[in-house]
Structure formats: C-alpha cells, structure tokens
Amino acid sequence: MRTREINSFKTLLIDQRAEVINRLHAFRSETLAPVGERGDEGDRATSELDLSRAVRDQERANMLLPKIDRALHRISEGNYGLCEMCDEPIGIARLKARPVATLCIACKEEQEQQERIFA
Numbered sequence: 001m002r003t004r005e006i007n008s009f010k011t012l013l014i015d016q017r018a019e020v021i022n023r024l025h026a027f028r029s030e031t032l033a034p035v036g037e038r039g040d041e042g043d044r045a046t047s048e049l050d051l052s053r054a055v056r057d058q059e060r061a062n063m064l065l066p067k068i069d070r071a072l073h074r075i076s077e078g079n080y081g082l083c084e085m086c087d088e089p090i091g092i093a094r095l096k097a098r099p100v101a102t103l104c105i106a107c108k109e110e111q112e113q114q115e116r117i118f119a
C-alpha cells in the first residue's frame with residue numbers, strides 16, 4: 001500500500017477513535033444524570049428506550065476501540081492492510097468499508113465457517 005493510502009486510513013481511524021470516545025463520554029454523562037432531570041413519566045419511557053439504544057451503542061463502541069487501537073498499532077509497525085493469517089493484502093475496498101479489518105475476505109470467511117462449526 002502507498003504511504004498516501006496508509007495516511008488516509010490513519011486519519012480515518014484517528015477520526016473514528018475520537019468519535020467512539022466521544023460517544024462513550026456522552027453515554028456516561030447521560031446515565032449519570034440524576035433521575036429528577038429526566039422529566040416526567042412519558043419522558044422517562046422515551047429515555048429508557050434511548051438508554052437501551054445508548055447501551056447497545058456503548059457496547060459496540062467498547063468493542064470497536066481496541067480494534068481501532070490495534071489497526072493504528074499495525075500502521076506504526078508498517079504491516080497495516082496485511083492479513084493476520086495469510087499475510088496477503090486485505091484489499092483497499094475491504095479496508096475502506098472496514099478500516100479495522102485484520103483478515104482478508106478468504107480468511108474471514110474461513111474463520112466464520114469454523115465459528116459456525118464450533119458454535
């Protein structure tokens with residue numbers, strides 16, 4: 001991969017990381033808000049819905065953060081974009097869709113198949 005391409009992925013990952021951290025902070029201040037500030041009965045029902053959505057968002061963010069860090073680490077080591085299993089390039093298109101991908105499509109499919117077998 002060209003340096004220019006690596007740099008654009010790096011920017012993308014750093015942006016994504018900041019966004020995830022923002023979301024985690026927003027979640028904390030939301031859930032830590034005193035109950036009295038959450039309004040009346042009707043509002044509370046809405047905020048409980050919001051809360052469960054926020055919890056899902058937070059779980060996703062919590063899982064994504066180490067993946068972003070790992071990708072950034074791989075950039076600094078110079079092996080970003082290479083499959084962790086077969087060392088083949090993961091492919092720009094796949095990385096654009098999923099910058100934190102660590103496996104090429106073939107290895108990913110193989111892994112998913114094994115997960116299905118052992119599930």
Ligand SMILES: [Zn+2]
Pocket residue numbers: 083084085086087088103104105106107108
């Ligand atoms: Zn592979």
